[in-house]
Amino acid sequence: MALTDTRLRNFKPGEKPYCESDGGGLYIEVLPTGKRRWGLKYRAQSRKQETVRLGDYPAYTLAEARVWRDDGKALVERGLSPMAIKRGDPIPPDVPPLVKEMTETFIGR
Known part of the structure; x- marks a missing residue:
């Protein structure tokens, strides 16, 4: 079931x-x-399954996290690892300009 802002606010730590x-x-981890x-x-x-982190809620809203997820999935479809990009690995030179622009957006979050 998709998350809502109300559910996010009401998660209790265990x-x-x-x-x-x-x-x-996309997931939220409650510590x-x-x-x-x-x-x-x-x-x-x-x-192999990889994981990349965006940041904390509520600094990043549910809507922002969903946009970030979509950007990350678009990078994966183009053969790039969001975790490697976030880490600062070099972007291959044969990557189209539109994808390079997407990586800059992804890193900026």
Whole structure:
């Protein structure tokens, strides 16, 4: 079930961290401290599952996290790893200009 802002505000911390999915690989992790942070799970060319983090809720809203998820998935479809881009790995020179622009947007978040 997709997340709502009301559900996000009402998540209670537990003894262990837990995750709630929004769909499409986007999830919110609720830590025992009460901190909530966004993450994206995806499979890149290596077919291994990778995870990249956006940041904390409410600094990044649900709407912003969904846009970020869509941008990340678009990068994966073009053969780029969002985690590698966020980490600062060089972008291959044969990447089209539109995709390079998308990577700059993704990094800027």
